[in-house]
Amino acid sequence: MTSLGFLYPGHSAEDDYPRIEQLLGTDIRLDVIHTDIGEDAHRVDALLKMGAPDRLSAGVEELRLAGAEAVVWACTSGSFVYGWEGAHEQVRALALSAGMPASSTSFAFTNALRDLGLRKVAVAATYPEDVATLFAAFLTASGAEVLSTRGAGIITAAEVGTWGEEEVLTLAAAAATPDAEALLLPDTALHTAAHIQTLEKTFNKPVLTANQVTTWEALRLTDRRVNAPELGALFTRHG
CATH class of the missing domain: 3.40.50.12500 (Rossmann fold)
Structure with missing residues (x-):
């Protein structure tokens, strides 16, 4: 064990x-x-x-x-x-x-990208834009290239925790760009474990969630x- x-x-x-x-x-x-x-x-x-x-x-x-x-x-x-x-x-x-x-x-996130051999990413974050930008800067410091960043402007984790598949897909679609090799959803307050296969099928690329x-x-x-x-x-x- x-x-x-x-x-x-x-x-x-x-x-x-x-x-x-x-x-x-x-x-x-x-x-x-x-x-x-x-x-x-x-x-x-x-x-x-x-x-x-x-x-x-x-x-x-x-x-x-x-x-x-x-x-x-x-x-x-x-x-x-x-x-x-x-x-x-x-x-x-x-x-x-x-x-x-x-x-x-x-x-x-940075270790997973490295393990997958991916560099160009799109970020679909529940956060306000200023916080989403800090995550993009962190990824950039790791050597990743952030092609797109979208923040949903949600202030509290409690609200994020109420989101279902429809909201997750909508946020992901707002950030997705064809040139990105992976799509990242960075909030651990967001339920994603049940949606990963749907996300990868929808956007036809690896999806990394928190x-x-x-x-x-x-x-x-x-x-x-x-x-x-x-x-x-x-x-x-x-x-």
């Missing part, structure tokens, strides 16, 4: 994780610990507080007791908002606090490869 730990802010789309665990269909357990979200706002000052070291370290003891072998900070905006270097420091501090390999959803890549990143940290076609191209390259 491989136990993977996730620090997830508040409550919105955390039910993606038991769905993903079922789709993996192997000896893998996904343990989700909820961190204090503070103010639920996709606003830079609130996001910086959400990803502060004390808030992340508060959940690591429970993950250690659960036997987690790696931990991922399951929040994209609460990591890329620190910038490229700051997000690295956030992960280093988390690894030190947890005593195990650590990463964040922001790095999960909770999907977060799980893949935790597997990467533990040197696990899982074939799960329901979770898209990222989980079907390695049979």
